[in-house]
Amino acid sequence: MIPAQFDYLAPTSVADALSALAEAGDDAKVMGGGQSLLPILRMRLNAPEKIIDLGRIEELRGIRDEGDHVVIGAMTTYADVLASALVRQHAGVLTDAITEVADPQIRHRGTVGGALVHADPAGDVGAPALALDTEFVITGPGGDRTVAAADFFVDLFETAVGEGELLTSIRIPKHTGWGSRYEKFVRVAHQWSIVAVAATVRVEGGTIAEARIGLTNMGSTPLRATAVEQALVGRAATDDAVREACAAAADGTNPPSDLNGDADYRKHLATVLTRRAVLAAAGG
Numbered sequence: 672m673i674p675a676q677f678d679y680l681a682p683t684s685v686a687d688a689l690s691a692l693a694e695a696g697d698d699a700k701v702m703g704g705g706q707s708l709l710p711i712l713r714m715r716l717n718a719p720e721k722i723i724d725l726g727r728i729e730e731l732r733g734i735r736d737e738g739d740h741v742v743i744g745a746m747t748t749y750a751d752v753l754a755s756a757l758v759r760q761h762a763g764v765l766t767d768a769i770t771e772v773a774d775p776q777i778r779h780r781g782t783v784g785g786a787l788v789h790a791d792p793a794g795d796v797g798a799p800a801l802a803l804d805t806e807f808v809i810t811g812p813g814g815d816r817t818v819a820a821a822d823f824f825v826d827l828f829e830t831a832v833g834e835g836e837l838l839t840s841i842r843i844p845k846h847t848g849w850g851s852r853y854e855k856f857v858r859v860a861h862q863w864s865i866v867a868v869a870a871t872v873r874v875e876g877g878t879i880a881e882a883r884i885g886l887t888n889m890g891s892t893p894l895r896a897t898a899v900e901q902a903l904v905g906r907a908a909t910d911d912a913v914r915e916a917c918a919a920a921a922d923g924t925n926p927p928s929d930l931n932g933d934a935d936y937r938k939h940l941a942t943v944l945t946r947r948a949v950l951a952a953a954g955g
């Protein structure tokens with residue numbers, strides 16, 4: 672299908688994009704890589720009068736080392752994150768998850784910021800972002816504000832980014848020396864996650880010292896498996912010890928039921944994938 676007619680703007684600075692957004696109000700939609708937005712427009716599920724394309728704003732691209740944090744501009748593509756040694760070294764679980772996103776074409780156009788603001792609960796970057804305690808920098812007419820990962824994902828397709836605001840970057844605290852694994856369960860290649868688990872673990876002398884676990888598609892937003900994180904601390908990184916701690920992986924979740932599996936099946940999957948992800952992250 673062909674999208675409804677719209678005006679197209681391509682500002683070259685965040686300031687200009689914000690002015691354009693303020694002027695257009697409800698009638699505008701910003702575009703990152705267009706990989707979720709364009710299908711929506713083509714299906715006429717949305718028909719904004721103005722598209723504000725962020726693709727020419729250089730200040731929104733790139734990956735920087737800022738001491739304790741790795742900073743990723745919102746318009747940085749998946750492909751650029753995958754190619755980054757800095758991200759691989761300090762936030763490996765994000766690299767692991769992006770390896771599993773769609774196909775190379777989508778990874779070359781789609782952006783990390785667009786994916787996070789789109790906030791599809793089956794999307795693959797939300798859970799690692801949550802597990803890594805990412806900070807989200809949101810910019811509006813009044814300047815920047817920083818939102819913690821726990822407050823960013825509000826509901827299905829809804830985040831803390833308000834009308835007239837942009838996600839401009841994410842700041843990831845370095846998890847240097849932590850092991851990582853993203854376990855994604857799908858029936859066919861390139862499918863969206865039926866369930867997936869992002870695990871990053873710090874092991875000291877064979878014992879799990881710290882663990883962070885994010886769950887994909889186990890509710891209306893990405894979720895943290897905090898009960899498992901706590902249960903893992905101080906345990907040996909062995910199959911039996913990890914299996915016992917991961918039994919609580921689905922606690923507090925509310926997964927969907929659909930043609931790929933019902934909620935109970937997804938809860939079972941979550942415990943299995945969490946065990947696999949933690950063992951792999953711990954080098955077991």
Ligand SMILES: Cc1cc2nc3c(=O)[nH]c(=O)nc-3n(C[C@H](O)[C@H](O)[C@H](O)COP(=O)(O)OP(=O)(O)OC[C@H]3O[C@@H](n4cnc5c(N)ncnc54)[C@H](O)[C@@H]3O)c2cc1C
Binds near residue numbers: 745
């Ligand atoms: C066939 C197909 C398969 C896919 N498979 C997967 C998969 O397996 N796993 C997965 O995780 N994803 C998958 N995706 C989705 C893909 O990851 C998209 O790229 C991503 O969801 C959106 O990123 P984008 O940059 O293209 O954003 P866009 O599509 O441009 O925008 C998405 C939404 O975010 C808003 N937005 C974008 N950038 C900003 C910003 N900086 N500030 C404020 N608002 C913003 C837009 O207004 C829009 O509402 C798939 C997509 C397709 C088409």
